[in-house]
Amino acid sequence: MIRFESVTKQYPDGTTAVDDLSFEVAEGELVTLVGPSGCGKTTTMMMVNRLIDPTRGRIVVDGADIAGVDPVRLRRRIGYVIQQTGLFPHRTVLDNTATVPFLTGWKKAEARARAAELLDLVGLDPDVYGPRYPDQLSGGQRQRVGVARALAADPPVLLMDEPFGAVDPVVRERLQKEFLRLQATMHKTVLLVTHDIEEAIRLGDRIAVYGAGRIEQYDTPASVLGAPATPYVAEFVGTDRTLKQLSVTGIDRGDLERPPFARLGEPASEAARRLRAEGARWAVVLDEDGELHGWVGAEELAGAGGTVAGHARRMEAWVPFTSTLKAAFSEMLKHDAGWIAVLDGHRFLGVLTPTKLHEALRRTIDSDERGVPRDRARVDSVPTQ
Numbered sequence: 558m559i560r561f562e563s564v565t566k567q568y569p570d571g572t573t574a575v576d577d578l579s580f581e582v583a584e585g586e587l588v589t590l591v592g593p594s595g596c597g598k599t600t601t602m603m604m605v606n607r608l609i610d611p612t613r614g615r616i617v618v619d620g621a622d623i624a625g626v627d628p629v630r631l632r633r634r635i636g637y638v639i640q641q642t643g644l645f646p647h648r649t650v651l652d653n654t655a656t657v658p659f660l661t662g663w664k665k666a667e668a669r670a671r672a673a674e675l676l677d678l679v680g681l682d683p684d685v686y687g688p689r690y691p692d693q694l695s696g697g698q699r700q701r702v703g704v705a706r707a708l709a710a711d712p713p714v715l716l717m718d719e720p721f722g723a724v725d726p727v728v729r730e731r732l733q734k735e736f737l738r739l740q741a742t743m744h745k746t747v748l749l750v751t752h753d754i755e756e757a758i759r760l761g762d763r764i765a766v767y768g769a770g771r772i773e774q775y776d777t778p779a780s781v782l783g784a785p786a787t788p789y790v791a792e793f794v795g796t797d798r799t800l801k802q803l804s805v806t807g808i809d810r811g812d813l814e815r816p817p818f819a820r821l822g823e824p825a826s827e828a829a830r831r832l833r834a835e836g837a838r839w840a841v842v843l844d845e846d847g848e849l850h851g852w853v854g855a856e857e858l859a860g861a862g863g864t865v866a867g868h869a870r871r872m873e874a875w876v877p878f879t880s881t882l883k884a885a886f887s888e889m890l891k892h893d894a895g896w897i898a899v900l901d902g903h904r905f906l907g908v909l910t911p912t913k914l915h916e917a918l919r920r921t922i923d924s925d926e927r928g929v930p931r932d933r934a935r936v937d938s939v940p941t942q
Protein backbone atom coordinates (compact mmCIF):
# COMPACT_ATOMS: atom_id res chain seq x y z
CA MET A 558 0.00 0.00 0.00
CA ILE A 559 2.89 2.36 0.86
CA ARG A 560 6.36 1.68 -0.52
CA PHE A 561 9.56 3.68 0.02
CA GLU A 562 12.20 3.00 -2.62
CA SER A 563 15.68 4.30 -1.73
CA VAL A 564 14.28 7.58 -0.44
CA THR A 565 16.68 10.30 0.69
CA LYS A 566 15.70 13.71 2.03
CA GLN A 567 18.28 16.41 2.33
CA TYR A 568 17.11 19.81 3.58
CA PRO A 569 18.48 22.95 1.88
CA ASP A 570 20.89 23.57 4.78
CA GLY A 571 22.56 20.24 4.01
CA THR A 572 20.96 18.16 6.82
CA THR A 573 20.28 14.63 5.64
CA ALA A 574 17.11 13.75 7.57
CA VAL A 575 16.47 10.44 5.83
CA ASP A 576 19.11 8.41 4.03
CA ASP A 577 18.34 5.80 1.36
CA LEU A 578 15.23 4.47 3.06
CA SER A 579 13.39 1.43 1.64
CA PHE A 580 10.44 -0.27 3.31
CA GLU A 581 6.90 -1.31 2.59
CA VAL A 582 3.64 -1.13 4.54
CA ALA A 583 0.95 -3.64 3.56
CA GLU A 584 -2.70 -2.70 3.23
CA GLY A 585 -4.46 -2.69 6.61
CA GLU A 586 -1.17 -2.83 8.50
CA LEU A 587 -0.31 -0.58 11.43
CA VAL A 588 3.37 0.30 11.37
CA THR A 589 5.01 2.31 14.13
CA LEU A 590 8.08 4.43 13.45
CA VAL A 591 10.10 4.71 16.63
CA GLY A 592 13.44 6.29 17.46
CA PRO A 593 15.10 9.16 19.30
CA SER A 594 14.41 12.81 18.55
CA GLY A 595 15.71 14.07 15.22
CA CYS A 596 16.20 10.66 13.57
CA GLY A 597 13.89 11.40 10.64
CA LYS A 598 10.51 9.91 11.63
CA THR A 599 8.43 13.01 10.97
CA THR A 600 10.25 13.70 7.72
CA THR A 601 9.42 10.14 6.59
CA MET A 602 5.77 10.62 7.42
CA MET A 603 5.43 14.04 5.82
CA MET A 604 6.82 12.71 2.56
CA VAL A 605 3.85 10.32 2.30
CA ASN A 606 1.31 13.14 1.96
CA ARG A 607 3.77 15.40 0.10
CA LEU A 608 4.09 18.05 2.76
CA ILE A 609 7.76 17.36 2.03
CA ASP A 610 9.15 15.99 -1.25
CA PRO A 611 12.11 13.59 -1.30
CA THR A 612 15.46 14.64 -2.76
CA ARG A 613 16.00 11.19 -4.27
CA GLY A 614 14.08 7.93 -4.60
CA ARG A 615 10.35 7.39 -4.93
CA ILE A 616 7.32 6.71 -2.79
CA VAL A 617 4.50 4.58 -4.14
CA VAL A 618 1.04 4.74 -2.56
CA ASP A 619 -1.62 2.34 -3.78
CA GLY A 620 0.38 1.52 -6.90
CA ALA A 621 1.09 5.11 -8.01
CA ASP A 622 4.31 7.11 -7.67
CA ILE A 623 3.05 10.04 -5.62
CA ALA A 624 5.44 12.46 -7.32
CA GLY A 625 2.88 12.46 -10.14
CA VAL A 626 -0.22 12.81 -7.93
CA ASP A 627 -1.72 16.20 -7.15
CA PRO A 628 -0.99 16.82 -3.43
CA VAL A 629 -4.52 18.01 -2.67
CA ARG A 630 -6.09 14.90 -4.20
CA LEU A 631 -3.49 12.73 -2.50
CA ARG A 632 -4.26 14.21 0.93
CA ARG A 633 -7.97 13.46 0.57
CA ARG A 634 -7.06 9.77 0.70
CA ILE A 635 -4.66 10.21 3.60
CA GLY A 636 -5.88 11.22 7.05
CA TYR A 637 -3.35 13.13 9.16
CA VAL A 638 -3.32 13.30 12.96
CA ILE A 639 -0.72 15.43 14.73
CA GLN A 640 0.17 15.84 18.38
CA GLN A 641 -1.18 19.35 18.87
CA THR A 642 -4.29 18.18 16.98
CA GLY A 643 -4.31 21.39 14.89
CA LEU A 644 -7.97 22.09 15.66
CA PHE A 645 -9.39 25.48 14.65
CA PRO A 646 -10.00 27.33 17.93
CA HIS A 647 -12.90 29.43 16.62
CA ARG A 648 -14.86 26.48 15.23
CA THR A 649 -17.02 24.10 17.20
CA VAL A 650 -15.89 20.52 17.72
CA LEU A 651 -18.59 19.34 15.30
CA ASP A 652 -17.45 21.72 12.55
CA ASN A 653 -13.80 20.93 13.21
CA THR A 654 -14.61 17.25 12.68
CA ALA A 655 -16.53 18.06 9.49
CA THR A 656 -13.64 20.10 8.00
CA VAL A 657 -12.69 17.68 5.22
CA PRO A 658 -16.27 16.85 4.14
CA PHE A 659 -16.97 20.65 4.03
CA LEU A 660 -13.89 21.19 1.88
CA THR A 661 -14.77 18.38 -0.49
CA GLY A 662 -18.20 19.84 -1.21
CA TRP A 663 -20.55 17.85 1.01
CA LYS A 664 -23.81 19.55 1.96
CA LYS A 665 -23.48 21.15 5.40
CA ALA A 666 -26.15 18.98 7.03
CA GLU A 667 -24.65 15.77 5.64
CA ALA A 668 -21.13 16.75 6.67
CA ARG A 669 -22.32 17.48 10.20
CA ALA A 670 -24.25 14.23 10.41
CA ARG A 671 -21.08 12.36 9.39
CA ALA A 672 -19.05 14.35 11.94
CA ALA A 673 -21.54 13.43 14.69
CA GLU A 674 -21.19 9.75 13.76
CA LEU A 675 -17.42 9.98 14.01
CA LEU A 676 -17.45 11.77 17.36
CA ASP A 677 -19.63 8.96 18.62
CA LEU A 678 -17.16 6.43 17.20
CA VAL A 679 -14.25 7.93 19.14
CA GLY A 680 -16.28 7.99 22.35
CA LEU A 681 -17.49 11.61 22.47
CA ASP A 682 -21.25 12.22 22.70
CA PRO A 683 -21.89 14.61 19.77
CA ASP A 684 -24.79 16.31 21.59
CA VAL A 685 -22.56 17.17 24.54
CA TYR A 686 -19.21 17.88 22.87
CA GLY A 687 -20.22 18.82 19.31
CA PRO A 688 -21.26 22.42 20.20
CA ARG A 689 -18.16 23.09 22.37
CA TYR A 690 -14.99 24.83 21.26
CA PRO A 691 -11.59 23.06 21.42
CA ASP A 692 -10.45 24.99 24.51
CA GLN A 693 -13.47 23.64 26.38
CA LEU A 694 -12.15 20.06 26.08
CA SER A 695 -9.53 18.09 28.00
CA GLY A 696 -6.29 17.13 26.25
CA GLY A 697 -7.50 13.55 25.75
CA GLN A 698 -10.81 14.72 24.30
CA ARG A 699 -9.03 17.06 21.89
CA GLN A 700 -6.86 14.14 20.81
CA ARG A 701 -10.00 12.11 20.08
CA VAL A 702 -11.41 14.95 17.97
CA GLY A 703 -8.14 14.96 16.02
CA VAL A 704 -8.61 11.25 15.25
CA ALA A 705 -12.30 11.73 14.36
CA ARG A 706 -11.41 14.56 11.99
CA ALA A 707 -8.74 12.51 10.25
CA LEU A 708 -11.29 9.72 9.72
CA ALA A 709 -14.01 12.00 8.34
CA ALA A 710 -13.26 11.39 4.66
CA ASP A 711 -12.85 7.66 5.35
CA PRO A 712 -9.29 7.65 3.98
CA PRO A 713 -7.63 4.26 3.41
CA VAL A 714 -4.36 5.61 4.85
CA LEU A 715 -3.78 7.32 8.19
CA LEU A 716 -0.63 9.16 9.20
CA MET A 717 -0.36 9.77 12.95
CA ASP A 718 2.48 11.83 14.38
CA GLU A 719 2.70 11.29 18.17
CA PRO A 720 -1.11 11.21 18.26
CA PHE A 721 -1.27 10.35 21.97
CA GLY A 722 1.77 12.34 23.01
CA ALA A 723 0.19 15.30 24.73
CA VAL A 724 -1.73 13.48 27.47
CA ASP A 725 -0.87 11.82 30.75
CA PRO A 726 0.07 8.11 30.78
CA VAL A 727 -3.31 6.89 32.03
CA VAL A 728 -5.32 8.73 29.36
CA ARG A 729 -2.71 7.74 26.86
CA GLU A 730 -3.17 4.06 27.53
CA ARG A 731 -6.94 4.41 27.26
CA LEU A 732 -6.66 6.23 23.93
CA GLN A 733 -4.27 3.58 22.64
CA LYS A 734 -6.71 0.82 23.58
CA GLU A 735 -9.62 2.65 21.99
CA PHE A 736 -7.63 3.22 18.86
CA LEU A 737 -6.68 -0.47 18.61
CA ARG A 738 -10.34 -1.39 18.97
CA LEU A 739 -11.27 1.03 16.18
CA GLN A 740 -8.44 -0.23 13.98
CA ALA A 741 -9.64 -3.83 14.40
CA THR A 742 -12.83 -2.84 12.55
CA MET A 743 -11.45 -0.13 10.23
CA HIS A 744 -8.31 -1.90 8.93
CA LYS A 745 -6.71 1.36 7.82
CA THR A 746 -3.14 1.37 6.61
CA VAL A 747 -1.46 3.33 9.40
CA LEU A 748 1.95 4.90 9.85
CA LEU A 749 2.33 6.07 13.44
CA VAL A 750 5.30 8.04 14.75
CA THR A 751 6.30 7.75 18.39
CA HIS A 752 9.47 7.98 20.44
CA ASP A 753 8.03 5.66 23.06
CA ILE A 754 9.11 2.05 22.53
CA GLU A 755 6.26 0.77 24.73
CA GLU A 756 3.72 2.51 22.50
CA ALA A 757 5.45 1.19 19.38
CA ILE A 758 5.24 -2.36 20.75
CA ARG A 759 1.67 -2.08 21.93
CA LEU A 760 0.27 -0.62 18.72
CA GLY A 761 2.44 -1.84 15.87
CA ASP A 762 1.89 -4.89 13.69
CA ARG A 763 5.42 -4.07 12.66
CA ILE A 764 7.94 -1.61 14.06
CA ALA A 765 10.54 0.42 12.19
CA VAL A 766 13.32 1.23 14.67
CA TYR A 767 15.17 4.32 13.48
CA GLY A 768 18.79 5.21 13.99
CA ALA A 769 19.97 8.52 12.54
CA GLY A 770 18.18 8.82 9.20
CA ARG A 771 17.95 5.06 8.66
CA ILE A 772 15.88 2.10 9.74
CA GLU A 773 17.98 -0.23 11.89
CA GLN A 774 15.33 -2.94 12.08
CA TYR A 775 11.92 -3.41 10.53
CA ASP A 776 10.07 -6.33 12.04
CA THR A 777 7.26 -7.56 14.27
CA PRO A 778 7.33 -6.49 17.94
CA ALA A 779 8.17 -10.05 19.00
CA SER A 780 11.21 -10.15 16.69
CA VAL A 781 12.43 -6.67 17.61
CA LEU A 782 12.26 -7.63 21.28
CA GLY A 783 13.42 -11.21 20.93
CA ALA A 784 16.13 -10.79 18.31
CA PRO A 785 17.33 -7.19 18.08
CA ALA A 786 19.19 -6.80 14.78
CA THR A 787 21.97 -4.56 16.13
CA PRO A 788 23.42 -3.53 19.50
CA TYR A 789 21.79 -0.12 18.91
CA VAL A 790 18.32 -1.72 18.68
CA ALA A 791 19.01 -3.88 21.75
CA GLU A 792 19.91 -0.80 23.74
CA PHE A 793 16.97 1.18 22.42
CA VAL A 794 14.37 -1.46 23.32
CA GLY A 795 15.89 -1.63 26.77
CA THR A 796 17.27 -4.12 29.19
CA ASP A 797 13.85 -5.11 30.50
CA ARG A 798 12.83 -6.39 27.10
CA THR A 799 12.26 -9.88 28.45
CA LEU A 800 9.38 -8.56 30.50
CA LYS A 801 8.07 -6.53 27.58
CA GLN A 802 8.22 -9.74 25.62
CA LEU A 803 5.44 -11.19 27.75
CA SER A 804 3.14 -8.67 26.11
CA VAL A 805 3.88 -9.99 22.64
CA THR A 806 4.28 -13.72 23.34
CA GLY A 807 1.22 -15.86 22.82
CA ILE A 808 0.11 -18.86 24.83
CA ASP A 809 1.69 -22.09 23.63
CA ARG A 810 -0.50 -25.20 23.63
CA GLY A 811 2.49 -27.13 24.97
CA ASP A 812 2.34 -25.00 28.12
CA LEU A 813 -1.22 -25.99 28.99
CA GLU A 814 -1.94 -28.58 31.61
CA ARG A 815 -4.96 -30.86 31.62
CA PRO A 816 -6.13 -31.09 35.23
CA PRO A 817 -8.60 -33.75 36.38
CA PHE A 818 -12.13 -32.92 35.33
CA ALA A 819 -15.69 -33.76 36.28
CA ARG A 820 -18.85 -33.48 34.21
CA LEU A 821 -21.71 -31.25 35.36
CA GLY A 822 -24.28 -34.06 35.12
CA GLU A 823 -22.09 -36.72 36.72
CA PRO A 824 -23.18 -38.10 40.15
CA ALA A 825 -21.16 -36.33 42.88
CA SER A 826 -20.24 -39.65 44.55
CA GLU A 827 -18.79 -41.03 41.31
CA ALA A 828 -16.70 -37.91 40.69
CA ALA A 829 -15.50 -37.98 44.33
CA ARG A 830 -14.35 -41.58 43.96
CA ARG A 831 -12.50 -40.82 40.74
CA LEU A 832 -10.76 -37.76 42.19
CA ARG A 833 -9.73 -39.70 45.26
CA ALA A 834 -8.27 -42.47 43.09
CA GLU A 835 -6.29 -39.87 41.14
CA GLY A 836 -5.17 -38.14 44.34
CA ALA A 837 -6.66 -34.85 43.04
CA ARG A 838 -7.80 -32.07 45.40
CA TRP A 839 -9.96 -30.33 42.83
CA ALA A 840 -11.28 -30.71 39.30
CA VAL A 841 -12.32 -28.51 36.43
CA VAL A 842 -16.05 -28.87 35.75
CA LEU A 843 -17.11 -29.13 32.13
CA ASP A 844 -20.62 -29.31 30.69
CA GLU A 845 -21.75 -32.00 28.24
CA ASP A 846 -20.28 -30.08 25.28
CA GLY A 847 -16.81 -29.78 26.82
CA GLU A 848 -17.39 -26.12 27.68
CA LEU A 849 -16.00 -24.74 30.91
CA HIS A 850 -18.50 -24.37 33.72
CA GLY A 851 -16.24 -23.91 36.76
CA TRP A 852 -14.41 -26.00 39.30
CA VAL A 853 -15.12 -28.16 42.32
CA GLY A 854 -13.08 -29.20 45.38
CA ALA A 855 -12.69 -32.95 46.09
CA GLU A 856 -13.65 -32.37 49.76
CA GLU A 857 -16.96 -30.78 48.80
CA LEU A 858 -17.85 -33.86 46.75
CA ALA A 859 -16.89 -36.37 49.44
CA GLY A 860 -20.08 -37.89 50.82
CA ALA A 861 -22.25 -35.47 48.83
CA GLY A 862 -25.41 -36.45 46.97
CA GLY A 863 -26.87 -35.27 43.70
CA THR A 864 -24.78 -34.31 40.71
CA VAL A 865 -21.57 -32.33 40.41
CA ALA A 866 -23.69 -29.36 39.26
CA GLY A 867 -24.95 -28.84 42.80
CA HIS A 868 -21.43 -28.32 44.17
CA ALA A 869 -19.52 -26.65 41.33
CA ARG A 870 -18.42 -23.04 41.51
CA ARG A 871 -18.20 -20.70 38.55
CA MET A 872 -14.77 -20.01 37.19
CA GLU A 873 -13.98 -16.34 36.65
CA ALA A 874 -10.28 -16.61 35.90
CA TRP A 875 -9.98 -17.49 32.22
CA VAL A 876 -8.45 -16.08 29.06
CA PRO A 877 -8.96 -16.81 25.38
CA PHE A 878 -6.27 -18.90 23.70
CA THR A 879 -5.32 -15.88 21.58
CA SER A 880 -4.22 -13.91 24.67
CA THR A 881 -0.66 -12.91 25.39
CA LEU A 882 1.24 -14.29 28.36
CA LYS A 883 1.04 -10.85 29.92
CA ALA A 884 -2.77 -10.82 29.73
CA ALA A 885 -2.85 -14.33 31.20
CA PHE A 886 -0.54 -13.30 34.03
CA SER A 887 -2.53 -10.20 34.90
CA GLU A 888 -5.82 -12.19 34.93
CA MET A 889 -4.17 -14.62 37.30
CA LEU A 890 -3.14 -11.78 39.61
CA LYS A 891 -6.52 -10.05 39.33
CA HIS A 892 -8.40 -13.12 40.51
CA ASP A 893 -5.70 -14.14 42.92
CA ALA A 894 -5.93 -17.55 41.27
CA GLY A 895 -3.40 -20.36 41.36
CA TRP A 896 -4.16 -21.13 37.73
CA ILE A 897 -6.34 -19.86 34.93
CA ALA A 898 -8.38 -21.64 32.32
CA VAL A 899 -7.60 -21.18 28.64
CA LEU A 900 -10.51 -21.31 26.22
CA ASP A 901 -10.88 -21.56 22.47
CA GLY A 902 -14.25 -19.86 21.99
CA HIS A 903 -16.22 -21.67 24.71
CA ARG A 904 -14.18 -24.86 24.47
CA PHE A 905 -11.88 -25.64 27.37
CA LEU A 906 -8.29 -26.29 26.28
CA GLY A 907 -6.46 -26.56 29.57
CA VAL A 908 -5.06 -24.46 32.39
CA LEU A 909 -2.02 -22.27 32.70
CA THR A 910 -0.18 -22.39 36.01
CA PRO A 911 2.41 -19.97 37.42
CA THR A 912 5.04 -22.68 36.87
CA LYS A 913 4.24 -22.89 33.18
CA LEU A 914 4.21 -19.10 32.87
CA HIS A 915 7.61 -19.03 34.49
CA GLU A 916 8.85 -21.67 32.08
CA ALA A 917 7.59 -19.70 29.10
CA LEU A 918 9.36 -16.61 30.40
CA ARG A 919 12.56 -18.57 31.04
CA ARG A 920 12.40 -19.89 27.49
CA THR A 921 12.40 -16.37 26.07
CA ILE A 922 15.41 -15.43 28.20
CA ASP A 923 17.14 -18.64 27.26
CA SER A 924 16.67 -18.10 23.54
CA ASP A 925 17.82 -14.47 23.82
CA GLU A 926 21.01 -15.38 25.59
CA ARG A 927 21.97 -18.27 23.41
CA GLY A 928 20.57 -16.99 20.15
CA VAL A 929 18.36 -20.10 19.97
CA PRO A 930 15.01 -19.57 18.21
CA ARG A 931 12.42 -19.27 20.94
CA ASP A 932 10.24 -22.15 19.76
CA ARG A 933 13.19 -24.53 19.98
CA ALA A 934 14.53 -23.44 23.35
CA ARG A 935 13.71 -25.79 26.20
CA VAL A 936 14.00 -25.51 29.96
CA ASP A 937 13.43 -28.05 32.64
CA SER A 938 10.39 -27.79 34.81
CA VAL A 939 10.80 -25.22 37.59
CA PRO A 940 9.40 -26.22 40.96
CA THR A 941 7.12 -23.58 42.52
CA GLN A 942 8.11 -24.19 46.09
Ligand SMILES: Nc1ncnc2c1ncn2[C@@H]1O[C@H](COP(=O)(O)OP(=O)(O)OP(=O)(O)O)[C@@H](O)[C@H]1O
Binds near residue numbers: 574593596598
Ligand atom coordinates in the same frame (compact mmCIF):
# COMPACT_ATOMS: atom_id res chain seq x y z
N1 LIG B 1 13.03 22.22 7.55
C1 LIG B 1 14.17 21.68 7.97
N2 LIG B 1 15.37 22.20 7.65
C2 LIG B 1 16.52 21.66 8.05
N3 LIG B 1 16.60 20.57 8.83
C3 LIG B 1 15.45 19.99 9.20
C4 LIG B 1 14.17 20.51 8.81
N4 LIG B 1 13.20 19.73 9.36
C5 LIG B 1 13.84 18.77 10.06
N5 LIG B 1 15.18 18.91 9.96
C6 LIG B 1 16.22 18.07 10.56
O1 LIG B 1 16.09 16.76 10.02
C7 LIG B 1 16.34 15.77 11.03
C8 LIG B 1 15.12 14.86 11.15
O2 LIG B 1 14.01 15.60 11.65
P1 LIG B 1 12.58 14.94 11.93
O3 LIG B 1 11.66 16.01 12.36
O4 LIG B 1 12.19 14.13 10.75
O5 LIG B 1 12.94 13.98 13.13
P2 LIG B 1 11.99 13.18 14.14
O6 LIG B 1 12.60 11.83 14.24
O7 LIG B 1 10.59 13.26 13.71
O8 LIG B 1 12.25 13.97 15.49
P3 LIG B 1 11.24 14.27 16.73
O9 LIG B 1 11.00 12.97 17.40
O10 LIG B 1 12.06 15.21 17.56
O11 LIG B 1 10.02 14.90 16.14
C9 LIG B 1 16.67 16.56 12.30
O12 LIG B 1 18.07 16.65 12.40
C10 LIG B 1 16.06 17.92 12.06
O13 LIG B 1 16.77 18.92 12.74
